[in-house]
Amino acid sequence: MNEIVADGGCLCGAVRYSIKGELIWSGYCHCESCRRHTSSPVASFIDVHEKDMMFHGDNLKVYKSSENVERSFCNVCGTPISYLTHDRPGEIQLYTMTLDFPEKVGPSEHVHCEERLPWFQVDDSLPRFDGSALDDD
Numbered sequence: 001m002n003e004i005v006a007d008g009g010c011l012c013g014a015v016r017y018s019i020k021g022e023l024i025w026s027g028y029c030h031c032e033s034c035r036r037h038t039s040s041p042v043a044s045f046i047d048v049h050e051k052d053m054m055f056h057g058d059n060l061k062v063y064k065s066s067e068n069v070e071r072s073f074c075n076v077c078g079t080p081i082s083y084l085t086h087d088r089p090g091e092i093q094l095y096t097m098t099l100d101f102p103e104k105v106g107p108s109e110h111v112h113c114e115e116r117l118p119w120f121q122v123d124d125s126l127p128r129f130d131g132s133a134l135d136d137d
Contacts, residue, residue: 010059010081012079014074015057017053021051022048025108029042029045029111045093046094060075072084080095110122111129
């Protein structure tokens with residue numbers, strides 16, 4: 001994919017991060033876990049190498065949502081920040097809307113569409129996958 005140089009953080013500013021490296025993937029996730037973590041009908045992510053990013057501040061809290069998944073959020077304001085799966089070592093997915101300029105990194109596809117809410121329609125021509133596009137390689 002493309003090189004990404006970006007900064008982001010939570011609503012209150014207690015958690016900040018910087019990225020400089022390869023953008024592996026970007027897209028929408030329709031799975032129930034991501035919907036619950038964000039309290040929204042769909043979540044949007046960018047996927048980068050962990051070595052290419054750095055968190056600033058000490059208010060990042062981690063919740064182990066399943067055996068292989070850790071989700072982080074700001075311990076002060078509660079903003080969801082990242083998704084980390086042990087199935088994809090060395091990678092971290094950051095919620096796109098935590099970027100300072102999310103308009104610069106658009107989605108490339110929809111994943112976990114089998115879990116999509118029937119009343120939530122997105123009118124775009126992006127590819128759609130029942131599971132994870134990253135696993136369908």
